[in-house]
Amino acid sequence: MTITITGMRKRFGPTEVLRGIDLTVEKGELVALLGPSGSGKTTLLKIIAGLDWPDMGGLDVDGVNWLNLPAQDRRIGFVFQHYALFPHMKVRDNIAFGLTVRPRSQRPGRGVIAARVDELLHLLQIAHLGDRYPAQLSGGQRQRVALGRALAIEPTVLLLDEPFGALDAAIRRDLRNWLREVHGATGSTSIFVTHDQEEAFELADRVVIMGQGQIEQIGSADQIHDRPATPFVANFMGATVEIPVTMRAGRIEAAGIDATRLERRVLPDGPATLFLRPDDITPIADTQGCWTIETVASTGATLRIALKDGAGNRVETVLPRRAPEAAGLTPGTRTHLRPEAGSVFPGPRPATTPAPAAQAPAKENIR
Ligand SMILES: Nc1ncnc2c1ncn2[C@@H]1O[C@H](COP(=O)(O)OP(=O)(O)O)[C@@H](O)[C@H]1O
Numbered sequence: 001m002t003i004t005i006t007g008m009r010k011r012f013g014p015t016e017v018l019r020g021i022d023l024t025v026e027k028g029e030l031v032a033l034l035g036p037s038g039s040g041k042t043t044l045l046k047i048i049a050g051l052d053w054p055d056m057g058g059l060d061v062d063g064v065n066w067l068n069l070p071a072q073d074r075r076i077g078f079v080f081q082h083y084a085l086f087p088h089m090k091v092r093d094n095i096a097f098g099l100t101v102r103p104r105s106q107r108p109g110r111g112v113i114a115a116r117v118d119e120l121l122h123l124l125q126i127a128h129l130g131d132r133y134p135a136q137l138s139g140g141q142r143q144r145v146a147l148g149r150a151l152a153i154e155p156t157v158l159l160l161d162e163p164f165g166a167l168d169a170a171i172r173r174d175l176r177n178w179l180r181e182v183h184g185a186t187g188s189t190s191i192f193v194t195h196d197q198e199e200a201f202e203l204a205d206r207v208v209i210m211g212q213g214q215i216e217q218i219g220s221a222d223q224i225h226d227r228p229a230t231p232f233v234a235n236f237m238g239a240t241v242e243i244p245v246t247m248r249a250g251r252i253e254a255a256g257i258d259a260t261r262l263e264r265r266v267l268p269d270g271p272a273t274l275f276l277r278p279d280d281i282t283p284i285a286d287t288q289g290c291w292t293i294e295t296v297a298s299t300g301a302t303l304r305i306a307l308k309d310g311a312g313n314r315v316e317t318v319l320p321r322r323a324p325e326a327a328g329l330t331p332g333t334r335t336h337l338r339p340e341a342g343s344v345f346p347g348p349r350p351a352t353t354p355a356p357a358a359q360a361p362a363k364e365n366i367r
């Protein structure tokens with residue numbers, strides 16, 4: 001099934017939750033929707049599932065206008081973060097549920113249902129758990145059963161809303177690999193929602209970055225990492241250090257910044273803002289430099305170095321403790337900064353963005 005979303009808008013009271021979404025998900029594709037909490041991911045999934053309706057825009061699936069199609073006719077498989085399995089039903093009955101509640105005329109025979117459940121138990125690697133009750137399962141096993149229940153109806157589209165969000169990191173990683181395999185085996189068109197970058201990039205070939213009801217960028221991990229399309233994406237991908245610079249003939253200029261390792265950009269001359277990840281900034285000892293080291297903290301593998309310039313701007317950098325450049329960097333040392341990579345966007349830093357000194361809370365806001 002190919003899903004085509006066009007010009008989709010949705011507001012709840014004064015809040016515009018979707019502000020014009022255009023997205024096509026190809027047949028058999030696994031797309032991840034990645035964005036901070038409140039960016040409208042769940043709202044978009046609910047509209048696709050038929051649990052909510054947009055104010056404007058189109059939802060076309062293989063040429064059919066789904067906005068005119070009731071939820072039960074869309075055949076959606078939906079897995080939520082906290083998927084309530086029926087506690088009084090065995091695993092196999094939970095998985096069979098969507099088939100057994102069909103009207104008699106559409107319901108497969110008992111033997112067919114049993115065979116389908118066996119097949120899924122095998123695919124989900126929980127064949128030995130078929131006769132257990134949900135309370136006798138771990139969190140990871142329960143999410144496998146939830147996925148089995150979603151897959152049993154042979155969904156046209158599989159929607160997963162932070163399905164591993166409640167599980168711990170090691171189990172999430174396991175389930176991620178396993179989900180890729182299951183997706184490959186079933187070939188379903190799937191949309192996976194997460195606010196976890198690593199999860200999105202590992203799972204999906206294409207990642208859709210959402211921020212405040214809008215798609216900010218669509219691309220692969222490398223594209224989004226190396227070429228963020230907007231300041232929002234740069235920030236979301238960890239470029240939390242923002243330095244005001246001046247563009248001149250495609251070169252980035254700023255006092256105390258050695259920009260020789262950054263590529264030339266096709267940007268107009270004038271003010272711009274450089275976005276950097278703390279681990280892409282090397283402080284270089286320099287008696288003429290305008291940055292002074294305030295603190296140096298070691299985690300064993302890395303040094304976290306906080307610096308301040310004469311104007312009161314602060315930046316934090318992270319570098320390998322054994323890097324040659326790290327030698328001799330101690331509080332009070334004067335340096336200049338050498339960015340190893342970064343993105344630059346035209347214009348001064350937006351007034352709404354806090355200065356570098358207040359960067360830490362800003363980063364939390366968008367996670
Ligand atoms: N039924 C609702 N009524 C009012 N506001 C809602 C409703 N559902 C979601 N919202 C608001 O819409 C915004 C986006 O929510 P949501 O789609 O759940 O985002 P996400 O899944 O990305 O965290 C949030 O600000 C949320 O408070």
Ligand SMILES: [Mg+2]
Pocket residue numbers: 041042043161
């Ligand atoms: Mg959500």
